Amino acid sequence: MTTVSVGRDTPPATEGPPPGPPADRPRPRRRRPHDQPPRWQVLLPLGLYLLFTLIPFYWMLLFALREPGSDSLVPWPVTTEHFEKVWTERSFDTYFVNSVRVGVATMLMTMLVALSGGYALARFRFRLRMPFMLALLCSQFIPGALMLVPLFEVFRELSLLNSLWSVILAETVFQLPLSMILISGFIRNVPPSLEEAAWVDGCSRLRGFRAIVLPLLRPGLVAVGSFAFVHSWNHFLFALMFLNSQDRQTIPVGLNTLIGSDSVDLGALAAGGVVAAVPVVIVFAFIQRWLITGFSAGAVKG
Template sequence: MTAAIAEKGAPAAPAPGTAQPPPVRGRRRRRERAFDEVPRWQIYLPLGLYLLFTLVPFYWMLLFSLRPAGSDSLVPWPMTFDHFAKVWNERAFSVFFQNSALIGVGTLICTTGVALAGGYALARFDFRIKQGFMLALLCSQFIPGALMLVPLFQIFKNLQLINSPLSVVIAETVFQLPLSIILISGFIRNVPYSLEEAAWVDGCSRLQAFRIVVLPMLRPGLIAVGSFAFVHSWNHFLFALMFLMDGDKQTIPVGLSTLIGADSVDFGALAAGGVISAVPVVIVFAFIQKWLISGFSAGAVKG
């Protein structure tokens, strides 16, 4: 009887003459060999063209910010930093920079904290409207921010938050939360549930198990979500323009718009302000790129 059961559970033998599919390892090796046989110029030429297309606007901005006013040279020589001094001191970009940093850090903290709680609930609990809630989060990404300006302005006016950086932080957090919650829930699903159960057996509460076991494994995901929230709030123009009235509370995107006059544009000052706005974001991404890439790859495996 044991032999019969074994024969019943064993996979059926292939018919004679039937071609067998190659093993997975063999297919992978053949793909690697095919990739090695591709001429290098077919790989590096498209990548070089894409890199050139991406870097030329940045070089043009850097060129205008470093060359003297009235010069048409394609090389920033003689080099001058007068445009940077002008926008930083005369145009109050030092104040704009501080305001943008304050709003960016506040949005990062609020978005990451709320998304962490919401993502954990979606990943670990089953409730009746879970699928409908996920669908609502996805559909909310199609709503433009400009459509919500009037109701948000009325709400902040009733709460006496107009002309306060807190209004911009709340608005940015609200519009960043749907995507952030979806991403965080994907990261948490990749953490084995058995690890939390083992912590419960050892006497930990759910909160302690989350803090000790789950949270350290979410570092790449939290960095990915937080970096997106920070960059979006750093570059966003509309909310700061509508909810902040005083000039000393404006952010860098609004400050850049003040450099464009009705009859003339100071290209040197505008380019210098753009460099000041771009450099912090580039530095942040240069330091967190390894966690950012691993975070995206971890969140894209399961959903």
């Protein structure tokens, strides 16, 4: 007896390339992420802003480096006559040293006082804490010119007129409110558990602060210190009111002496502006990384 197996018929195998999309179908284009704009939309505004920022600096360098009486738009041949004039004849060497003393002293005093006050605001809970912080914020709306007469009387009673300490103290007082608020925001970003672990190991509060919190506050301290230094370096009003003799003046007041009642020596004024701007530019070129990190960290909480 023969048996016949009944099953499904399998189609014969065909040779050829595997099936795929039709040759005339275009490939899908890779889409740009929605959060990434085209490159020209980023480079064009940045280029315009850079051009708008650099033109005044170039104009200042042009007047400072080209020869007197020249109207060329390129400083060639280069001359240092204006720098020699302001540095020797106009006593800018003395102004520069005085500005460095005021800026460094203001920076150190602001950092020290703001560090202690900011730690108290961040770690301790006491009555009138929020009204005190509100008063610190409101003090930023008080113009410095409004406090000139009271400060003048205070410094006269303390025999601090015509002394660099009068400018240093005034600058420190006006820098402290914002600096304390920023430092308190930096300290809040440091977990209190780190300090508590140091206390358990036998550290005092001061030693725990120095060993745990202070190293983590480096970006914040750089931000606060640089802000205080630049403000005191560029401030004109306090130095003009509290300092009388020429050997006590700072660079902003020295620049004002270059402007006469009938004429202005543009070359000397531009050279003095370069002398005033270059140190600040150099400092910011070295600390920009810590400065940006510090301001961004202090803006998270507070």
